[in-house]
Amino acid sequence: MHLKKLAVRNFRRLQDVVIDLASDISIFVGANNSGKTSVGHALQLFTGHGRFDINDFGMGSWPDIIAFGAGAEGAVLPTMEIDIWLEIGAEDLHRAIDLLPSLAWDSTLVGMRVAYAPIDPETTRDRYIQARELALAAVEKDEQGLPVFDPAPHHLRDFLRDNLNTEYELRYFVLDPARFDANMLAEADYVPSSLAGRDRSGREILNGILRIDFLNAQRHLSDGPGGARAEDLSRVLSRFYGRNLEQKAHDLEALRALAASEVSLNEHLERVFEPTLRSLAKLGYPGLSNPRMMIRSALDPAQIMSSGTGALVHYALGPDDGTPNPPTLPDRYNGLGFKNLIFMVVELLDLHAQWLAIDDNRPPVHLIFIEEPEAHLHAQLQQAFIRKVLDILTLKGADRVAYTSQIVVTTHSTHILYERGFRPVRYFRRSRTEATSTSDVLNLSAFYDSTDPKVRTFLERYLKLAHCDLFFADATVLVEGNVERLLLPQMIETAAPRLQSTYLTILEIGGAFGYRFKVLIEFLGLTTLVITDLDSVFGPPTQPGTGVEVTAAAGDDPAQEADSDEDEDEDEGAAGQLAAEKPGKACIASHPGAVTSNQTLLHWLPKCETVAALWDATADDKTQARANENDALVRVAYQCRTDVTWGGNTLSLAGRTFEEAFALENLGWCQHKDRKPLQLRIAKNAEKNLSELAGRIHKRVQAKSFSKTDFALALLAEDPATWIVPQYIADGLRWLEAEIAPPEPEPEPDDEANAEEVAETDGAAIAAPGPDGEAAA
Incomplete structure (x- = not known):
């Protein structure tokens, strides 16, 4: 049962x-104030x-x-x-x-x-x-x-x-x-x-x-003289002894220990607490370098068993070499994480033992509700706890058939959440309707059973490795790669600052795998911005053998060019090369007949194959709207054409990737000699027209020698006020800001002049920088 x-x-x-509820363990997750704890309170109140x-x-x-x-x-x-x-x-x-x-x-x-x-x-x-x-x-x-x-x-x-x-x-x-x-x-x-x-x-x-017990989140583990509400491990262990372990009235050894010496009593305490300490050892803690826990009696034998502080927790120092009296320190000299772990294990064993001690009509089902066990525990210990907690409460013998222990855990820890996979997760989702305060609950085991095994396996493994807070966020941003992930906080601060007041999770998923998150995003009903790349490639030739003539410098090696100085001679070469349009090979975005290889753009939004169709897509085409209140709202952002000016010439251009788009929309700034660490500066750029420069930037970014991570780190070292966020990302972030960020308060009448001055200053700060590296007017 x-x-x-x-x-x-x-x-x-x-x-x-x-x-x-799962038959063994269920994990309640969701944003704050989504109703997770209310389930526990409801069980308490409705059971009297x-x-x-x-x-x-x-x-x-x-x-x-x-x-x-x-x-x-x-x-x-x-x-x-x-x-x-x-x-x-x-x-x-x-x-x-x-x-x-x-x-x-x-x-x-x-x-x-x-x-x-x-x-x-x-x-x-x-x-x-x-x-x-x-x-x-x-x-x-x-x-x-x-x-x-x-x-x-x-x-x-x-x-x-x-x-x-x-x-x-x-x-x-x-x-x-x-x-x-x-x-x-x-x-x-x-x-x-x-x-x-x-x-x-x-x-x-x-x-x-049904018997229901609760281990609340507020465990008061501090050692200060905090008054009646303060709790310490020694008091908990004394209470545990008094309830469940050998009582002194029935334990002759304990009576002899009280009468004989403190040494004998210490041996007694060590023996009766051995199962508890073994249960703690299942969690892998303390480790090799952590102190061992010991139970030592207090000095007054008359009060050892009746006093709440009769049994004191000590931590033995040094290796366990069998020494009967190693140097020890009281429990208050250890950290809160270790105390929280011991507290929870002892309380769980206490509750479990009280249930098992019922002789007549023991309830066949025992449910323990654990609130936020992650308090003070480092990541690895959180994982160990949730992995081993059922082992601590294992039933033995005939009890395994006749009785059931179930656990419900509420948590905000990604380490606890993803350790068990999707099946035990219950997601509490707050209603989006204004002026209401309701939630609904989604069963991730239903998602698990209804999703393609390959997709769900990928998602479980990825989310466990990433430890993202997807289930606790107001919205999620799926980004193409490491560069966007590193730079997105700065781009949010520049382009959509109100998003800094929201709870976002940023997931690096890549264009080839982003669409695999579609089923999970839709199941959870999340508001999502997908920032991905155009990924233009040569399409299938219209006629066999069709090619395109591409001019390239003889000996044009991007690796060498990245280290060249603008004053060095560069052999541009006089002859062109004939390059075959191999279908599926990367090409510049403006190439006629180019298509996208990005699976997110092909299979999710806007479901267009050619680059031309992607550029013609409207805002509605790029948005997956909600049919119902709790449906997912998704918007995709990718590179589209913008006006780029160089040497007095203006063209409508688009980058194939983020790096290309950034270089084109910050062209003058990137080509300044001080920006050489970005790897986007082209030697002798003043001698090239806009088309040539765009082509060389495309080749530079595609070269094996180009390090995207080095580019991102170099950009982080620059003053963000001197460069602008690529237009497609800025538009996407402002869309997300309008959806989830609270509106800014209206300025007071006395502040209107100041607001106008600030707006003018901000506008100047994000204007396109000129060739000298300064912001253009």
């Missing part, structure tokens, strides 16, 4: 969601642990509460609900007998609905009206007999803020899986059977099947 699904309605952001608050109702139900209190026709008081579905086998039937909907039940699912509903809505409204009248009567009146202020409760929601738990109650129902579809939506006329009046209450039935 295991917990299969949870359906939550009208609880905080979870207006109507269905969450599939804690008190509901008026703010637990989703925002969409607040107007309904107020309308009902005002007596609006047709208004009803809302309820909050959770449907708990368990998958059972034939051997579990006797445990779930109370949840069988009928003798005709024929399924592997049993379900219970827990509803937080008003006890008597009409009586609740009468009490509110009475409280409102009493409050108004108690307020001082002015000369016209009107209250001097409007007292609370102003409406029914105000009244329920203080009286919710006396006006509402938990109710329990049996669910019939035959009346639900595959998405766990009930038939329109379905009314579940109430568990009221049974021999056992609904709460007893639920707690007899």
